[in-house]
Amino acid sequence: MNPAVRNVFVVGLDDFNRQRLESLKGAEECRFHGVIDPEAVYDTEVFDIAAMLEESTARLEAFDGTVDAIVGYMDFPVSTMLPILCERFGTRSPTLSSLLKCEHKYWSRRVQQEVVSAHMPAFTAFDPFDDEALIRISDAGLHFPFFVKPIKSSGSRLGFRIDTPEDFQHAIERLQAEIGLIADPFNTVLEQARLPDEIAAVEGHFCMAEAIIGGWQCTVEGYVFEGEVVSYGIVDSLRYPQVLSFFHYRYPSGLPEVVQDAMCALTERVMRHIGFDNSAFNIEFFWDEVQDRIWLLEINTRLSQSHCDLFEKVDGVSHQQVALDLALGRRPEMPHRRGEFAVAAKFFYRVFFVDAVVVRVPSDEEVTALEADFPGTVIALQVASGQRLSTLPEQDSYSFALAHVWMGADSAERLLEDYERLAARLTFEFEDIVG
Structure with missing residues (x-):
């Protein structure tokens, strides 16, 4: 193997991002290798971090060459795995402790409070499985309206604005049913870190309440x-x-x-x-x-x-x-x-249903025609015909993103005009709609 080549391992590497990476300055000196199949981090909400760490370690140890860098470009679970893998193989990364001071939302707020307290909302941690949770939040000085989210969140998932006790009860039911999907693997990461006692007590199943x-x-x-x-x-x-x-x-x-x-x-x-x-x-x-x-x-x-x-x-x-x-x-x-452009945007084409079944999506030919009519545009459909919207991963609590659209223009005004014309030609159809 050419000793001048730098072997860069990318957790969850897919073909789209391989092409992007290979176009970067200095990429000609690198050889990019995938670690963990992209489907294991993109197309699921079930993350067995212990198994993924074991698989990654075995793949890296079996590699016939130097491991020069281990990188990722995704949020959970990739971001939390990187410091552990990098420490095992002696590659550059932040320490696990410094990473958790950002990603563990309660620990992060405590640390931020030490230097930028004037720029933070009131906050407290609570256990969503505690029947007295709402009382404890009130005792901490937080009153309606406030916002709740998991200690380790991913995107906007399981985040709720709380205006009434009924809102809180609805959020609690969702959190109790779904928080384990993030909390259990996040706890696997927390077990590998040295945490202060007051932080260790706030494990992955806890949530944050914050002033709006x-x-x-x-x-x-x-x-x-x-x-x-x-x-x-x-x-x-x-x-x-x-x-x-x-x-x-x-x-x-x-x-x-x-x-x-x-x-x-x-x-x-x-x-x-x-x-x-x-x-x-x-x-x-x-x-x-x-x-x-x-x-x-x-x-x-x-x-x-x-x-x-x-x-x-x-x-x-x-x-x-x-x-x-x-x-x-x-x-x-x-x-x-x-x-090439003065301004650019990523648009989220959404529907605001509770649930529905998709019965039609734009065809490949329709997408190709739209991309040709709006130069520089990239359209990535997020749903398939026959799919139930509630099965989509990584959605917020209020809508479903059917397509991601990247566009560029010479002004913000022209950008919005172009998107509105494009969106009018994106045709989706549904049945069994729950509004």
């Missing part, structure tokens, strides 16, 4: 290299009117420069304090324009896969460049505004 925060939502994409915190782009997260479901992610941000600068300063302060290093991350913020106040929503210990195409369209390269460079010990070099 809101405003203009965005995500700061960044990385830490040898202790240096760098923010390289801010992506806006825009929701459908009157609901919690995302409509589209847009890059670059339309926030005032002074607000963007303040968010980057907060990002540097909190990531330094956590001790997170040698990895990509992103932090979600709100800017309350009325109060001119910035709120920190949560920290994610990986770049957003949803944003890869946005950076490629606007800056000229997917920000997977950052993850690859860091894994190989190189200072990342992201280009700036060298892409």
Whole structure:
């Protein structure tokens, strides 16, 4: 084997992302290998992390060559597996402890409170299996309305706004039925870490209650290299009117420069304090324009896969460049505004049913024609004919995303106009609709 080749192992590598990775600067020096089949992390909500770690370790140990980097570009379970695998094989990554200070939502809030307390909502942890949970939340000083989510959440799944006791009861029933899908594998990870006693007591089946925060939502994409915190782009997260479901992610941000600068300063302060290093991350913020106040929503210990195409369209390269460079010990070099478009977005084509059966989706020919009519557009259908919507993984609590649509344009206004024209031609049909 060529000794100059760097062997990069990607957890959950699929063909689409292999092509992206192979187009990055310096990729010609790398050979990309999959670790764990993509179906095991994309097409299921059942994650046996212990078995996946065992399988990954065996595959890496059996490899005839050097293991130079182990990377991923997904949230749970991939993000939490990486530090464990990297430590076993001596490759670069943040420590498991620093990663959990971001991903364990209660621990993360406790650590954030030490340095950015003015930018956090009131919060408390609670056990959804405790009959007195609502009383304990009230005793902690939280009253309606508030938001609840698991200690380890994935996307917007099992997140609920609570305005009444009935809302809370509905959320509790869902949480009790489904939280184990994330909690059980997350506990496998927690068992491998040294946790403070007060954090260890709040295991994976616990939830968070937080005061409602809101405003203009965005995500700061960044990385830490040898202790240096760098923010390289801010992506806006825009929701459908009157609901919690995302409509589209847009890059670059339309926030005032002074607000963007303040968010980057907060990002540097909190990531330094956590001790997170040698990895990509992103932090979600709100800017309350009325109060001119910035709120920190949560920290994610990986770049957003949803944003890869946005950076490629606007800056000229997917920000997977950052993850690859860091894994190989190189200072990342992201280009700036060298892409084909001035603005780009990922749109979520949604329906707001409780459930339904899909009886028609756009054909391959229809999708190809739409992509040709809107140059640069990529359409990824999320459902198939005959599928029941409630079987879709990783959905929020209020809607179902039928398609993801990435588009670019010369202005934010033109971007929305183009999407509306495209969406009018995306034809889905349903039966057994539960409204």
